[in-house]
Amino acid sequence: MSEYVVLGDEAVALGAVHGGVSSCYGYPGTPSTEIMEYLLEYSEKEDGPFACWSSNEKTAMEEALGTSFAGKRAIVTMKHVGLNVAADAFMNGALLDIRGGLVVVVADDPGMHSSQNEQDTRFYADFAKIPLLEPANQQQAYDMTREAFDLSEKMGCPVVLRLVTRLSHSRAAIVTKEARKENPINKADNKQDWMLLPANARRRWDSLLGRQKDMISYSENSAINALTMNESNKDRGIITTGLGYNYYKENESELSDNPSHLHIGVYPVPEDKIRKIAAHVKELIILEEGYPLVERLIAGLLPRDLKITGKLENIVPLQGELNPDNIRPALGLPARESAAPSTLDLVGRPPQLCKGCPHDDTYRVIKEVQAELEESTVTSDIGCYALGALPPLSVPETIICMGASITAAKGSSEAGLNNVMAVIGDSTFLHSGLTGLVDCVSSKTDVTIIIVDNETTAMTGGQTTILPSSRLEGVVRGIVGETDHVMTIPAHRKFHEENKEKLRKELAYKGVSVIIAVRECIETARKAKK
Amino acid sequence: MKYDIILSGVGGQGVLSLASVIATAAAKAGYKVRQSEVHGMAQRGGAVMAHMRISDGEIFSDLIGQGTADMILSMEPLESLRYLSWLSPDGIVITSTNPVINIPNYPEESEIKSALDKLKTRRLVDDKTIAKEAGSVRAGNMVIVGAAAADLPFGMDYLKAAVESMFSRKGDEIVQVNYKALDLGSQIS
Numbered sequence: 059m060s061e062y063v064v065l066g067d068e069a070v071a072l073g074a075v076h077g078g079v080s081s082c083y084g085y086p087g088t089p090s091t092e093i094m095e096y097l098l099e100y101s102e103k104e105d106g107p108f109a110c111w112s113s114n115e116k117t118a119m120e121e122a123l124g125t126s127f128a129g130k131r132a133i134v135t136m137k138h139v140g141l142n143v144a145a146d147a148f149m150n151g152a153l154l155d156i157r158g159g160l161v162v163v164v165a166d167d168p169g170m171h172s173s174q175n176e177q178d179t180r181f182y183a184d185f186a187k188i189p190l191l192e193p194a195n196q197q198q199a200y201d202m203t204r205e206a207f208d209l210s211e212k213m214g215c216p217v218v219l220r221l222v223t224r225l226s227h228s229r230a231a232i233v234t235k236e237a238r239k240e241n242p243i244n245k246a247d248n249k250q251d252w253m254l255l256p257a258n259a260r261r262r263w264d265s266l267l268g269r270q271k272d273m274i275s276y277s278e279n280s281a282i283n284a285l286t287m288n289e290s291n292k293d294r295g296i297i298t299t300g301l302g303y304n305y306y307k308e309n310e311s312e313l314s315d316n317p318s319h320l321h322i323g324v325y326p327v328p329e330d331k332i333r334k335i336a337a338h339v340k341e342l343i344i345l346e347e348g349y350p351l352v353e354r355l356i357a358g359l360l361p362r363d364l365k366i367t368g369k370l371e372n373i374v375p376l377q378g379e380l381n382p383d384n385i386r387p388a389l390g391l392p393a394r395e396s397a398a399p400s401t402l403d404l405v406g407r408p409p410q411l412c413k414g415c416p417h418d419d420t421y422r423v424i425k426e427v428q429a430e431l432e433e434s435t436v437t438s439d440i441g442c443y444a445l446g447a448l449p450p451l452s453v454p455e456t457i458i459c460m461g462a463s464i465t466a467a468k469g470s471s472e473a474g475l476n477n478v479m480a481v482i483g484d485s486t487f488l489h490s491g492l493t494g495l496v497d498c499v500s501s502k503t504d505v506t507i508i509i510v511d512n513e514t515t516a517m518t519g520g521q522t523t524i525l526p527s528s529r530l531e532g533v534v535r536g537i538v539g540e541t542d543h544v545m546t547i548p549a550h551r552k553f554h555e556e557n558k559e560k561l562r563k564e565l566a567y568k569g570v571s572v573i574i575a576v577r578e579c580i581e582t583a584r585k586a587k588k
Numbered sequence: 589m590k591y592d593i594i595l596s597g598v599g600g601q602g603v604l605s606l607a608s609v610i611a612t613a614a615a616k617a618g619y620k621v622r623q624s625e626v627h628g629m630a631q632r633g634g635a636v637m638a639h640m641r642i643s644d645g646e647i648f649s650d651l652i653g654q655g656t657a658d659m660i661l662s663m664e665p666l667e668s669l670r671y672l673s674w675l676s677p678d679g680i681v682i683t684s685t686n687p688v689i690n691i692p693n694y695p696e697e698s699e700i701k702s703a704l705d706k707l708k709t710r711r712l713v714d715d716k717t718i719a720k721e722a723g724s725v726r727a728g729n730m731v732i733v734g735a736a737a738a739d740l741p742f743g744m745d746y747l748k749a750a751v752e753s754m755f756s757r758k759g760d761e762i763v764q765v766n767y768k769a770l771d772l773g774s775q776i777s
């Protein structure tokens with residue numbers, strides 16, 4: 059036993075290492091990035107387990123399935139929107155005969171601190187009909203990661219571990235336990251259970267449905283799903299999930315008569331325990347981090363005269379994170395008094411591109427050329443360059459999801475917009491821009507794609523890109539073919555006028571042009587010098 | 589005992605290493621600590637805020653409740669005002685007086701000054717000048733920590749031990765500069 063002060067993400071990484079993981083895959087995305095960063099560093103220092111970044115979340119998921127096929131334990135990490143990318147492999151993976159524990163760690167971002175949406179991964183686990191574990195603190199993050207591997211092998215399916223930003227990026231002390239050894243190679247013996255041809259898939263689906271009762275009884279008996287009854291208080295009961303537990307506990311001492319309390323951290327939900335608390339009270343208050351999953355489930359299960367207080371009526375906020383304050387109205391507690399706020403106009407201070415960022419130079423080229431045109435459109439993508447959407451640049455007009463700049467540009471151009479430019483980063487291009495480029499070439503679409511290549515994955519802290527910059531032009535040429543309309547330019551003020559001229563020319567060309575604007579991110583450059 | 593601190597500043601100012609010194613010191617003094625951080629997009633020159641909770645009992649929430657923070661500790665004056673709704677009516681604001689002006693509509697310095705003067709309990713720190721005196725312009729965040737020392741629930745020894753464990757890799761000279769920054773900061777009242 060030793061004690062470490064770690065981020066929630068790092069607790070998961072340590073849990074995986076001590077849980078005998080053999081391979082770790084992932085794609086960087088806030089707030090999940092630090093899990094893989096820890097694993098990469100650990101594996102370098104300790105010579106194992108195998109850890110690497112993948113091109114995207116889908117490839118990561120499939121690589122992890124391959125490790126599991128070999129009988130070894132694998133972990134795959136991503137942020138919530140990354141699971142959309144991996145969804146095909148994820149949903150199908152649920153039907154395979156998993157013998158080497160497979161843990162899918164997904165970090166949600168309620169409050170959208172650095173994300174495009176708030177989706178709740180618990181719905182995906184419910185959708186795929188596999189178990190999900192949801193830690194409420196760093197210690198549970200460590201323990202549940204270990205438990206998730208065992209559970210995966212016990213239930214014969216992947217298990218999801220759901221984190222949220224506030225846990226991923228909070229530090230506290232954890233106590234670790236003795237490390238378990240890796241599994242030996244033990245390749246799946248019945249290949250019919252790994253080939254999802256319709257006949258096999260139907261059998262596997264039947265098998266997965268048949269295991270649901272084992273999953274529910276596991277969650278029913280889990281010590282995490284703790285039910286504390288107060289026989290004398292028949293008015294109110296509380297159900298918490300995830301970090302809702304912490305915020306409830308924070309306020310509990312102010313309640314006059316402690317309500318009965320059920321916490322849910324292991325899914326599918328423990329139905330008997332829910333029935334038991336519901337039968338005891340007139341009102342159930344539900345505090346869950348994310349969407350109203352439990353609330354919706356039980357609204358259908360329970361008697362109609364029971365009052366349910368939660369997100370559906372927006373008494374607990376439907377949007378954003380829970381916190382110690384916004385659950386107080388549901389508990390009937392008054393707002394707290396605070397120091398007087400300042401009367402000064404507290405102007406906002408949004409994030410911005412660093413001074414001297416290469417993207418800034420590229421956007422200035424685009425902005426000035428745009429000013430000369432009667433009509434133009436710029437689609438953009440997910441990465442530091444998304445910050446170019448804020449003043450003073452304000453260039454991008456769409457930011458949708460990874461890779462969508464190129465495909466959205468294609469659609470806009472095909473709808474009849476002129477001078478359409480797509481801005482995309484190097485990592486994003488390799489993540490899911492490549493196939494969009496293939497589409498453009500196949501349709502001979504009139505677009506100008508500007509790959510802003512800063513030689514790193516900057517937004518998530520500067521991970522090495524999956525292929526070095528020097529390879530990018532070759533990759534693009536391979537798709538576009540031999541043409542003068544693929545070029546690399548230096549993203550630097552010194553070449554401002556030349557770069558403008560090149561962009562003007564490519565906009566005038568009616569077909570696919572790709573301009574790769576290269577200069578290293580100044581943050582990574584600074585770190586490398588240190 | 590519980591002591592809750594809101595830490596604020598601008599992305600890139602080293603708010604997290606400031607947090608880390610206090611958290612390490614608190615842990616060395618035997619307290620439980622929870623500290624939430626800001627990563628990713630919000631760090632790029634934007635407003636940043638972190639919650640730090642220190643207690644001798646169990647801490648459930650990573651977030652501090654409104655009106656319950658004992659201290660706002662800020663690396664930037666405008667940012668020290670942004671989170672007053674977290675401060676308890678008897679809480680203290682300790683802030684750097686040196687503005688980071690990276691937005692076009694930053695208020696006049698006199699307006700900020702008078703807003704700070706209206707606070708019930710406040711300690712204003714010219715961390716830049718003092719850090720220079722200590723021997724390194726980069727030690728500004730340690731000056732701010734020093735200025736908070738008198739109110740923290742543990743002594744200067746623990747802060748120094750934390751500095752030692754965090755900076756010893758970088759050599760004794762850096763450790764000494766940071767000690768001095770802490771000491772000079774602690775003399776501000």
Ligand code: SF4
Binds near residue numbers: 410417580632
């Ligand atoms: S981190 Fe790099 S890419 Fe991102 S804004 Fe700063 S310089 Fe630009």
